[in-house]
Amino acid sequence: MANTAATAPAASGPTPVPGRATKARTTSRRGETLAALPWLAPTLLLIAGVVIYPTILMFWTAFRKYNSYGIESGPAGLGNFIGPAGAFTFPTVPWAAIWTNTVVWVVVVVILTLVTSLGLAQFLNREFRGRKLLRMIIILPWASSVVMTTTVFNYGLQRDVGLFNRMLVDTGILQTARGFTKDPTSAFWVAVFVAIYVSIPFTTYTILAGLQGVPRDILEAAHMDGASAGQRYWQIVFPLLRPAIAAAALINIINVFNSLPILKILDETPGFNTGHTTTTLIFAYKAVLGPGVASALSIVNFAFCLVVIAAYLAIVKPANEVQ
Amino acid sequence: MAKFSTIIAAVAVGSTVALSACSSAGTTPSTSAAGAGGVLPATTIKILAPSYADSSQADWQKIITEFKKTQPNVKVELQIAAWDNFTDTVKARIQAKDYPDILNDNAFISEATAGLLYPITDVMSDTTLKAIEPALMKNGVGTDGKQWAAPDIASARMLAYNTDLFAKAGITAAPKTWADVEADAAKLAAQGVAGYGLPLGTEEAQVESSLWLWGAGGDWPVSGKLVANQPTAVKAFAEMKKLIDAKATQPDPGATNRQAVADLFNNGKLGMYVTHSGLMGVTRTKFPNIKFDLAPIPSQDGTPVAFGVTDFILAFNNNDANRKAATKQFLDLMYSDAQYEGWYKGTGLLPVTTSQIAKAKASDTNNAKFYEVLSYVKFNPVSNPQWDALKNALQGTAGTIAKDTPENVLAKIQAQVDAQS
Numbered sequence: 001m002a003n004t005a006a007t008a009p010a011a012s013g014p015t016p017v018p019g020r021a022t023k024a025r026t027t028s029r030r031g032e033t034l035a036a037l038p039w040l041a042p043t044l045l046l047i048a049g050v051v052i053y054p055t056i057l058m059f060w061t062a063f064r065k066y067n068s069y070g071i072e073s074g075p076a077g078l079g080n081f082i083g084p085a086g087a088f089t090f091p092t093v094p095w096a097a098i099w100t101n102t103v104v105w106v107v108v109v110v111i112l113t114l115v116t117s118l119g120l121a122q123f124l125n126r127e128f129r130g131r132k133l134l135r136m137i138i139i140l141p142w143a144s145s146v147v148m149t150t151t152v153f154n155y156g157l158q159r160d161v162g163l164f165n166r167m168l169v170d171t172g173i174l175q176t177a178r179g180f181t182k183d184p185t186s187a188f189w190v191a192v193f194v195a196i197y198v199s200i201p202f203t204t205y206t207i208l209a210g211l212q213g214v215p216r217d218i219l220e221a222a223h224m225d226g227a228s229a230g231q232r233y234w235q236i237v238f239p240l241l242r243p244a245i246a247a248a249a250l251i252n253i254i255n256v257f258n259s260l261p262i263l264k265i266l267d268e269t270p271g272f273n274t275g276h277t278t279t280t281l282i283f284a285y286k287a288v289l290g291p292g293v294a295s296a297l298s299i300v301n302f303a304f305c306l307v308v309i310a311a312y313l314a315i316v317k318p319a320n321e322v323q
Numbered sequence: 324m325a326k327f328s329t330i331i332a333a334v335a336v337g338s339t340v341a342l343s344a345c346s347s348a349g350t351t352p353s354t355s356a357a358g359a360g361g362v363l364p365a366t367t368i369k370i371l372a373p374s375y376a377d378s379s380q381a382d383w384q385k386i387i388t389e390f391k392k393t394q395p396n397v398k399v400e401l402q403i404a405a406w407d408n409f410t411d412t413v414k415a416r417i418q419a420k421d422y423p424d425i426l427n428d429n430a431f432i433s434e435a436t437a438g439l440l441y442p443i444t445d446v447m448s449d450t451t452l453k454a455i456e457p458a459l460m461k462n463g464v465g466t467d468g469k470q471w472a473a474p475d476i477a478s479a480r481m482l483a484y485n486t487d488l489f490a491k492a493g494i495t496a497a498p499k500t501w502a503d504v505e506a507d508a509a510k511l512a513a514q515g516v517a518g519y520g521l522p523l524g525t526e527e528a529q530v531e532s533s534l535w536l537w538g539a540g541g542d543w544p545v546s547g548k549l550v551a552n553q554p555t556a557v558k559a560f561a562e563m564k565k566l567i568d569a570k571a572t573q574p575d576p577g578a579t580n581r582q583a584v585a586d587l588f589n590n591g592k593l594g595m596y597v598t599h600s601g602l603m604g605v606t607r608t609k610f611p612n613i614k615f616d617l618a619p620i621p622s623q624d625g626t627p628v629a630f631g632v633t634d635f636i637l638a639f640n641n642n643d644a645n646r647k648a649a650t651k652q653f654l655d656l657m658y659s660d661a662q663y664e665g666w667y668k669g670t671g672l673l674p675v676t677t678s679q680i681a682k683a684k685a686s687d688t689n690n691a692k693f694y695e696v697l698s699y700v701k702f703n704p705v706s707n708p709q710w711d712a713l714k715n716a717l718q719g720t721a722g723t724i725a726k727d728t729p730e731n732v733l734a735k736i737q738a739q740v741d742a743q744s
Contacts, residue, residue: 067711068414068433068711068715069414069437070418071417071433071434071437085742085743089742090739091735091739092735159575160587179575182574182575182577182579183575183578268524268578269578269722270524270577270719271525271719272719273723284719288715291418
């Protein structure tokens with residue numbers, strides 16, 4: 001965060017020339033920065049308070065020894081990472097399943113969300129009766145809290161009292177009611193579905209905004225020149241949507257990777273089961289092994305997140321497109 | 324915008340609280356506590372307690388109101404939290420170094436080992452200490468021999484069985500041995516209901532595992548250490564697996580908590596399960612159509628088993644003589660017959676003071692059977708520092724018995740315990 005803020009103005013400005021002129025410019029720029037400070041201060045304070053301080057605390061906690069009650073007892077070295085009860089060495093944690101889940105979780109949710117949203121946005125961009133109403137309905141999952149939405153799914157999928165279960169049995173899709181949330185694998189896939197469901201509104205609206213920016217006259221010209229509907233979409237609309245898709249994808253990757261509530265509510269199996277992602281594992285560790293081990297794992301999660309963003313920025317270069 | 328103003332408001336409120344906390348700490352008179360009988364100087368004591376029933380808040384408030392009559396200068400802050408995540412609430416307070424002066428919880432050894440507590444003998448008068456049943460009092464002694472906690476409520480677990488369902492399945496008596504349980508559960512399952520309720524989810528796996536282990540004639544401590552992968556435990560887990568494999572339990576035992584099993588029982592969909600007096604009180608008043616009886620918990624050879632639990636009062640050391648003195652007076656008042664009777668009845672569980680136990684035995688016919696088994700209840704090893712690790716391992720892993728062998732499951736549990744010691 002701090003890095004981009006510091007480098008952005010330098011990159012956009014002209015290349016500095018060594019000599020007196022530079023010095024004068026530097027001082028005047030410093031004056032400008034000082035003048036801007038009162039307006040930037042609230043944001044900077046907020047970033048310091050909710051981003052930088054917790055990050056420092058996370059690193060500090062990861063190298064201290066805690067019991068499961070969070071009572072500290074001195075330095076831990078690398079014990080929280082690779083000690084007998086370390087984040088990566090604690091026995092009985094099904095790591096293969098957890099890494100696979102984490103990758104599947106991010107890739108499947110983000111890709112299916114984007115594909116569904118592309119279609120949905122295209123549809124909502126057409127003129128038809130009741131379009132406004134439909135747009136409002138699609139925004140609903142976004143307007144309600146994720147915990148609430150997920151809890152509704154959880155209740156609906158209960159074996160004895162769940163309405164979804166009852167519907168599946170009554171329509172003959174299932175022979176008998178199934179405890180979807182009681183088994184790690186089925187709970188994981190239900191969670192994937194819910195994650196897509198709650199991610200669609202934001203993504204659809206981002207792409208819809210992009211679609212509004214596609215000039216009509218170009219499309220009409222292409223039509224006149226005999227371009228088919230497919231050609232018009234893939235060669236004109238889709239390239240113009242790239243910045244919108246890029247922004248939606250990046251935000252979704254981070255959101256989905258860090259998502260805790262959906263899996264935590266839907267996977268009712270206790271302990272280190274095969275339905276965890278690294279994010280939910282952090283919280284399982286926090287309850288059993290305390291904040292030290294949980295922080296050790298969150299550092300790795302944090303790093304993984306940074307790598308994903310860096311790779312994404314390098315490959316897609318969304319910043320250039322957005323400008 | 325709305326969000327930002329909320330943050331500002333939150334920060335403002337937060338800092339006000341912090342400031343007032345500082346000032347109150349700063350102005351605390353340095354003169355130490357007044358004599359035991361006198362009026363104490365202005366101070367605040369904090370209580371953190373779980374919600375046993377809807378009335379819990381009011382039950383504590385009654386004692387607080389009475390306390391304020393003699394100690395008008397002492398402010399009492401009460402926080403009641405739900406049982407589901409109570410441990411998390413306690414952990415959050417400890418990590419924020421906001422120690423309650425009085426904590427009502429079901430464990431004490433982690434706090435005691437970390438040196439955060441007063442020995443409970445420091446904050447209770449001799450009269451109060453003597454009023455508590457010695458057999459229950461023993462449960463609050465740490466491995467160092469000090470009395471770190473005092474029980475405030477007891478409960479016993481017994482087998483509840485639906486007499487209508489038993490009659491329909493042609494079963495005439497409550498099961499006594501494991502063989503009886505298998506046969507009866509199979510007969511019940513043939514009637515289309517679940518036979519035996521087996522809650523191996525996070526909430527109760529440690530209770531259910533202990534019951535089957537005791538039923539096999541074993542116990543967790545083996546020469547002072549807690550051992551999971553012992554032959555008797557293998558026998559116990561094999562028996563649970565037998566019931567699951569025979570489809571004689573409710574579905575998904577590994578993801579079921581006690582309340583879900585109780586719900587099945589209350590709706591006539593379950594033949595028998597291990598229960599306590601509080602849950603049966605609910606069945607009696609809210610589900611009058613369910614006819615049930617209570618029996619000791621079956622074991623392998625038929626020796627009756629019963630599970631005992633005591634919850635505790637812990638007193639945190641806040642390094643403040645006035646708070647300590649106020650805590651002591653509060654606890655003495657709480658355990659007095661006049662206050663304690665109403666308070667314990669509100670929980671729906673059993674009392675711990677000798678006078679109240681005697682009184683309840685004579686009058687409380689609904690819970691008569693629970694009082695009978697109190698003489699032979701066994702307790703989980705809550706005073707052993709390893710118990711926290713074993714409990715967590717059981718809660719997270721015991722449920723995997725449905726899909727794994729007893730040897731494997733117990734080896735995993737042992738590995739988790741070993742990694743933490």
